[in-house]
Amino acid sequence: MKSKPWVAQRYQMNKDILTICKSGHPWIFRSHVSSAIEVFEAGQLLRLVDANNQTWGYGLYDPDGLIAIRILKEGKNPPENNWFSKRLDQILEKRAHLRNYTDAFRAVHGENDGFPGVVIDIYGKTGVLQTYSASVDSLGRYLASLIVEKLQLENLIWKIPTKRASKTKVQDLRVLRGHLPAKVCFREGKMNLTVEIGSGQKSGAFLDLRALRKWISSQKLHGKRVLNLFSYTGTLGLAAEVAGAKEIWNVDISKGALETAQKVHVLNIKKHRPVVADVFEWLKSLPEKEKFDLIIVDPPQMTSQVAQVPVALRAYRQLYSLSLKHLNDRGILVAACCTSRISRPKFKETVCPIVSPPLKLIKTLQPEDDHPVGFQEGDYLKILIFEN
Ligand SMILES: C[S@@+](CC[C@H](N)C(=O)[O-])C[C@H]1O[C@@H](n2cnc3c(N)ncnc32)[C@H](O)[C@@H]1O
Helix, strand or coil: CCCCCCCEEEEEECCCHHHHHHHHHCCCEEHHCHHHHHHHCCEEEEEEEEECCCEEEEEEECCCCCCCEEEEEEECCCCCCCHHHEEEEEEHHHCCCCCCCHHHEEEHHHHHHCCCEEEEECCCCCEEEEEECCHHHHHHHHHHHHHHHHHCCCEEECCCHHHHHHHHCCCCCCEEECCCCCEEEEEEEEEEEEEEEECCCCCCCCCCHHHHHHHHHHHCCCCCCCEEEEECCCHHHHHHHHHHEEEEEEECHHHHHHHHHHHHHHCCHHEEEECCCCCCHHHHHCCCCEEEEEECCCCCCCCCHHHHHHHHHHHHHHHHHHHHCCCCEEEEEEEEECCCCHHHHHHHHHHHHHHCCCCCEEEEEEEEEEECCHHHCCCCCCEEEEEC
16 A cells, blocks of 8 residues: 555445445444455455445455455545545544643544554554554554654554454564664653553553543542552552552452552552452452442453353443442442443443442543544443442
8 A cells, every 4th residue: 555556446335235334334244245255355445336336435355254344435536645644634633632631642543533443552752553454454554654754753563452463373563663662651641651562451551541540640539548450550550649549459360460560650669559360259259348448440341242241241240249348438439341342321221220329420431532432332431430
């Protein structure tokens, strides 16, 4: 795509596909396409035409997985270099205000920004590209090269998401520009955070939790005890410490993540207690006398399969009823869910009956403008805050 123009191949849509395209959904599932599409290779640009041979738009073909076509552009004209660059300018403009508060943000948020399967996170002068399928690798690399120029980045790292890398055995980390820094420091308001891009989960840090870090750091937690479940590298624990908490327990199954937390996200080491444990088991054995004023529950994605949703919902119910036993009077419970298969209303209707009464829902947090929601599955992160 960099040097040669993209040569689109014509693909005639059936009625079902046209209906999906018109609905604004960015994915055409394999069950909707005919086997004729199999002649194309991964990443082929398709010119999607209707029954009257009129061009509706353009998409990228994927020979593997559930999604066969990812929609890239609507309209008669093919995507050209100028189109990508202009679109990126618009996207970056929407994030401009965030950069007063932080130098780490998501520059491209996949389908939600109109660039399917491509995520680009920025940490200071380092960009991290993630591509969720081979069919969007060249799209991702091209967008990342434009971002490098626009933001004057020094380093560009290409990280293949863990699930894809382990399935396909593709190399999971490549330096496309500059070098891979062992650590990158970035700021968020009055907090200094650190990310280890090479060893960290996803692009290294959970930028989508910025709104929660902001909220926690603005609370009055002087003299309070905090239980941070599924803490990863303890950025929420740091937010609690900044808010004055006297004691913070960070619990995670990853010893490495907790070691990083202790090294980089702690102001007064005496206040923090790292616990390496499976939260589900650990909560069952935690003595009931251990009470906390703020309990944060931020588990990983529980499933990507529709059939597994009831099991995931059971796990959420179990987590909240176990956590509730350890909440002080007037305490706060933060319930987060990043399972995109569980809708916002479903999550609310699952958690609310478990915790309220006695708890009252006092706030719902939305991700910030670098995590826009462009379609239903894109609304993956739900954060509910309850007070006792
Ligand atoms: C969504 S991330 C949490 C992000 C974190 N709250 C932060 O502030 O960056 C989920 C975390 O859950 C951890 N994890 C996954 N399964 C676990 C389990 N059964 N018990 C404890 N931790 C677990 C992972 O190691 C990961 O760090």
